[in-house]
Amino acid sequence: MRQSELKTLSLLAIAFATTVFSCKPKNVSTTTSGDAAQKVYVAPGKYDEFYNFVSGGFSGQMSVYGIPSGRLFRVIPVFSVDPEKGYGYSEETKPMLNTSHGFVPWDDLHHIALSETDGVHDGRWAFGNGNNTPRIARIDMKSFKTAEIIEIPNSAGNHSSPFITENSEYVIAGTRFAVPMSDNNNDVPINTYKDNFKATISLIGVDKETGKMNLAFQILLPGVDFDLARAGKGKSHGWFFVSCYNTERANTLLEVNSAKNDKDFIMAVNWKKAEEYVKAGKGIKKSVNYAHNTFDEHTHTATSVMEKEVIMLDPKDCPDMVYFMPCPKNPHGCDTDPTGEYIVGSGKLAAVIPVFSFTKMLDAIDKKTFEGDYAGIPVLKYDAVLHGEVKKPGLGPLHTEFDANGNAYTSMFVSSEVVKWRVSDLQVLDRAPTYYSVGHLSVPGGPTKKPWGKYLIAYNKITKDRYLPTGPELCQSAQLYDISGDKMKMILDFPTIGEPHYAEAIPADIVSKNSVKFYKIEENKHPYVTMGDKEAKVERKGNEVHIYMTAIRSHLTPDNIEGVKLGDVVYFHVTNLEQDWDVPHGFAVKGANNAELLIMPGETQTLVWKPEKVGVYPIYCTDFCSALHQEMQGYIRISAPNNNVPLHFSTGTNQPKSEDDKL
Amino acid sequence: MQKLSGLSRVIIALCSLAIIISYFTPIWRIDLFAPQYPEGLMMNIWFNKLTGDVDIINGLNHYIGMKKISVDMFPEFSYLVYIVAAFIIYGLLVAITGSRKLLFSYLIVSALGGVLAMYDFYQWTYDYGHNLSPDAPIQVPGMSYQPPIIGHKQLLNFDAFSMPDLGGYIVAGSVVIAAVVWFIEWRKHKAA
Numbered sequence: 106m107r108q109s110e111l112k113t114l115s116l117l118a119i120a121f122a123t124t125v126f127s128c129k130p131k132n133v134s135t136t137t138s139g140d141a142a143q144k145v146y147v148a149p150g151k152y153d154e155f156y157n158f159v160s161g162g163f164s165g166q167m168s169v170y171g172i173p174s175g176r177l178f179r180v181i182p183v184f185s186v187d188p189e190k191g192y193g194y195s196e197e198t199k200p201m202l203n204t205s206h207g208f209v210p211w212d213d214l215h216h217i218a219l220s221e222t223d224g225v226h227d228g229r230w231a232f233g234n235g236n237n238t239p240r241i242a243r244i245d246m247k248s249f250k251t252a253e254i255i256e257i258p259n260s261a262g263n264h265s266s267p268f269i270t271e272n273s274e275y276v277i278a279g280t281r282f283a284v285p286m287s288d289n290n291n292d293v294p295i296n297t298y299k300d301n302f303k304a305t306i307s308l309i310g311v312d313k314e315t316g317k318m319n320l321a322f323q324i325l326l327p328g329v330d331f332d333l334a335r336a337g338k339g340k341s342h343g344w345f346f347v348s349c350y351n352t353e354r355a356n357t358l359l360e361v362n363s364a365k366n367d368k369d370f371i372m373a374v375n376w377k378k379a380e381e382y383v384k385a386g387k388g389i390k391k392s393v394n395y396a397h398n399t400f401d402e403h404t405h406t407a408t409s410v411m412e413k414e415v416i417m418l419d420p421k422d423c424p425d426m427v428y429f430m431p432c433p434k435n436p437h438g439c440d441t442d443p444t445g446e447y448i449v450g451s452g453k454l455a456a457v458i459p460v461f462s463f464t465k466m467l468d469a470i471d472k473k474t475f476e477g478d479y480a481g482i483p484v485l486k487y488d489a490v491l492h493g494e495v496k497k498p499g500l501g502p503l504h505t506e507f508d509a510n511g512n513a514y515t516s517m518f519v520s521s522e523v524v525k526w527r528v529s530d531l532q533v534l535d536r537a538p539t540y541y542s543v544g545h546l547s548v549p550g551g552p553t554k555k556p557w558g559k560y561l562i563a564y565n566k567i568t569k570d571r572y573l574p575t576g577p578e579l580c581q582s583a584q585l586y587d588i589s590g591d592k593m594k595m596i597l598d599f600p601t602i603g604e605p606h607y608a609e610a611i612p613a614d615i616v617s618k619n620s621v622k623f624y625k626i627e628e629n630k631h632p633y634v635t636m637g638d639k640e641a642k643v644e645r646k647g648n649e650v651h652i653y654m655t656a657i658r659s660h661l662t663p664d665n666i667e668g669v670k671l672g673d674v675v676y677f678h679v680t681n682l683e684q685d686w687d688v689p690h691g692f693a694v695k696g697a698n699n700a701e702l703l704i705m706p707g708e709t710q711t712l713v714w715k716p717e718k719v720g721v722y723p724i725y726c727t728d729f730c731s732a733l734h735q736e737m738q739g740y741i742r743i744s745a746p747n748n749n750v751p752l753h754f755s756t757g758t759n760q761p762k763s764e765d766d767k768l
Numbered sequence: 769m770q771k772l773s774g775l776s777r778v779i780i781a782l783c784s785l786a787i788i789i790s791y792f793t794p795i796w797r798i799d800l801f802a803p804q805y806p807e808g809l810m811m812n813i814w815f816n817k818l819t820g821d822v823d824i825i826n827g828l829n830h831y832i833g834m835k836k837i838s839v840d841m842f843p844e845f846s847y848l849v850y851i852v853a854a855f856i857i858y859g860l861l862v863a864i865t866g867s868r869k870l871l872f873s874y875l876i877v878s879a880l881g882g883v884l885a886m887y888d889f890y891q892w893t894y895d896y897g898h899n900l901s902p903d904a905p906i907q908v909p910g911m912s913y914q915p916p917i918i919g920h921k922q923l924l925n926f927d928a929f930s931m932p933d934l935g936g937y938i939v940a941g942s943v944v945i946a947a948v949v950w951f952i953e954w955r956k957h958k959a960a
Binding site for chain 1: 821823824827831905906
């Protein structure tokens, strides 16, 4: 073969190969832009621009990431026990997980709502919902700890929660599952769903100063499934909008039976009107039983109170309070734009995204432009309330966030993409792929009157080939897009804990300046606090042994304890005496059937231990606190009940050897 | 009789009165920086008290066996306020009498007082830096932990800085001004 022929042949081969390979879809190298690394690089020691509070889904926790770096800072234990932090294991935190079903150590946290003042994030509290055993939690953004958990009665599948009003007046909690109400016989055949099963929404008041929650009232509604919700804002302040599916009221094979109706609803609730009805005594007091748990920062202890009553409003007795707007088809997202004028319904199975107009809705209500009623509640005419439809947006629209420039971003679960469109004329402006099957989106400030914009984060359900494989269970992920330009640019993806559902992002400086560094020891009001090494002691009360222990670099006081008998219940009340930032101490005892304690400076935490064998058990600090951390250890001796060892404790000294002790 | 000019007397009086400010500010500060304390630890010394991160510093010092730093360890804190008050009155007397000789003696006393104070400070830092508990967890052979009297010194993982605080600068500054006044008056007299 001549050389020129060889050349031609190899060129042809290359051309062929290129043609074949170019049939593959675009891969990541073509979907991230060249300067992506620069945009997400936060140099060591530098801070991120935003905190991202991300739901942990079936982990039951809330995680905190930095944006744009995607670095994980903290997992806040909320509804699930966390042995790492002793949450749900220490005596102080156990009451946080108390419910009317007893101690429930797990839940499914789906959505985040950050507190607002005048429709803008104020950086005070983050709310999260427990989906399974209906609960709402309030996280204090100063301490990044769960401060309060309130159980929701007359509820099941607390999914349409927690969404917040523009001055944090209320957090809404709506039922996903309709259920028989508490005051009726609950032992009913499931096929009597249409007669016996009801849905509710609960409005939880939030104290302006303390954030303390109270279940203000509930509204009794027909047995549909509530999915998501948003409060109105600006002109629509005073209203809540809630997406409803299963208007077919099916109780079996919902994937078919709840997809029959062409249109389901967006429910509009006039909560200001509801407030008036409550004040006017239109509510009926229902007997219920739910737990209300609060954590006191001064006693460092949670208490759980069982509440017995709730005020229930029935739309039958309260006209002009609830309306339905028809919305195609099995809507999920229900989002109000920053002006409060537009309500975007995202029908998972719909071919369009309907956008409703608040002004038109008020007008339709005024003119009674109804197409009928649903279980006694007026249904407004679709065309009368519609601003317009986004045509051909993609497949499976789920959830919409907004920027400050009049644009909306909708996640498309089925077609795995984010679609950017203009709210005013409903034109699709851009689309960007996600990897894969995106659920919720988050734009910093996206649900508020003042979106901070700049970034969009997509939370994906499936990662498949995106990361190194880790067996059958793969991580779920978040993907970061730069939305500062006309086109969305993917600049980062990062794995998340559990399953991320909704998340909110807030400028870092609103939160970081308030961060607690340690608890003042002189403000510690724990009943078993030990205010210094010299106060350390061991007390016996019957078969309870209370050890008042201190931890300070690098010793426990006392660190030698004797005279405890098999059959005793030992309470280690450990006070961390440090008064400096970032010096927690841990505490563990061999064979304990629970977990460690992790005690912040100035805090007291209690570990209960029931020794089951005679012997000498080591105790030690578990958090590497200092150069002599490994020396921060001691012993507790457990004697047989008939062995007459006197109660004794010490640090740094030994007691003289006694004849009795010689074996 | 060598009298000070009216202006000089006013300046001396103002300088003396300015020292009153130093009752409300720390006179000295010690700053400590370490890799794990990037924000630094600070101790402020006043005429009658200590402020700043004294507890945290004590917590760290126990590793090297240093005695606990607390106000009641130092008798100076109980009488320093009176000495300074006497010194202010001394300065005011200079201004009232207008005596250049008295001013000269005031300067000598100031200088002696300054030296004495620094010596006292040195004594205490020496004592704290050298008389360490034999039970200290961390014992580095040959190592002592006396902070610098003024300036910088490396103490294990800590960079220690010692320098006057606002009150100290006011006291020193007023004495320096008084010295300048004396010098000008002295030259004026010599020329005459």
